[in-house]
Amino acid sequence: MDSVGPISYTNRKGKTYYLHAVTRKSGKTSYVMKLSEESALTELPEGYSISESVNGQVSVGRAEPRATTEREEAEVAAILLDLGLKGYRCVAKGPYITVYEPLLSEEDLRETYSFLAGPFMAGLDSLISEKLDRGPHGPVMRFRLVDEEQRLFTVERMTYRGDGRWHSLTGNGAPLPEVTRKYLAHLGRESFFDLI
Numbered sequence: 001m002d003s004v005g006p007i008s009y010t011n012r013k014g015k016t017y018y019l020h021a022v023t024r025k026s027g028k029t030s031y032v033m034k035l036s037e038e039s040a041l042t043e044l045p046e047g048y049s050i051s052e053s054v055n056g057q058v059s060v061g062r063a064e065p066r067a068t069t070e071r072e073e074a075e076v077a078a079i080l081l082d083l084g085l086k087g088y089r090c091v092a093k094g095p096y097i098t099v100y101e102p103l104l105s106e107e108d109l110r111e112t113y114s115f116l117a118g119p120f121m122a123g124l125d126s127l128i129s130e131k132l133d134r135g136p137h138g139p140v141m142r143f144r145l146v147d148e149e150q151r152l153f154t155v156e157r158m159t160y161r162g163d164g165r166w167h168s169l170t171g172n173g174a175p176l177p178e179v180t181r182k183y184l185a186h187l188g189r190e191s192f193f194d195l196i
């Protein structure tokens with residue numbers, strides 16, 4: 001008879017997390033992901049799902065229905081790739097598809113590692129790509145589904161005053177391909193700060 005292994009999830013940084021049940025002071029059971037395999041659960045409770053944040057944090061929570069489609073999320077990811085925005089990624093949650101940018105710049109990484117790499121310059125590009133992909137990311141732009149029937153989206157960009165807030169760039173909704181092509185082209189450029 002085959003034994004069932006513990007529920008695990010390996011994040012983009014290569015760390016493996018295991019599902020555990022914990023009893024809170026209130027007596028209620030909640031579920032968490034830990035690095036320890038000891039006492040890990042072998043079954044994911046019904047109605048729960050495991051997810052990974054854009055920065056590699058693994059968590060477990062109640063599964064939420066998504067408002068945007070996987071295809072729409074893939075469209076945004078494809079445009080980021082077409083624009084050559086290295087290390088950028090997008091995540092769909094609720095009515096939003098949020099775009100995250102790497103907090104480390106390619107130029108800074110290239111300067112740092114070219115100084116340190118010396119004779120290992122041949123692998124510099126792959127090292128920089130890995131650092132951009134696995135390094136910390138912050139939200140920079142998001143597309144909000146405002147009309148489910150016609151699939152229309154508005155656009156917001158992150159502002160960097162005080163605690164940082166979302167600022168609306170469009171009042172009315174438009175088809176996703178229209179707004180993504182128009183606004184994603186500003187990411188990583190000075191023109192991003194002129195978007196008001």
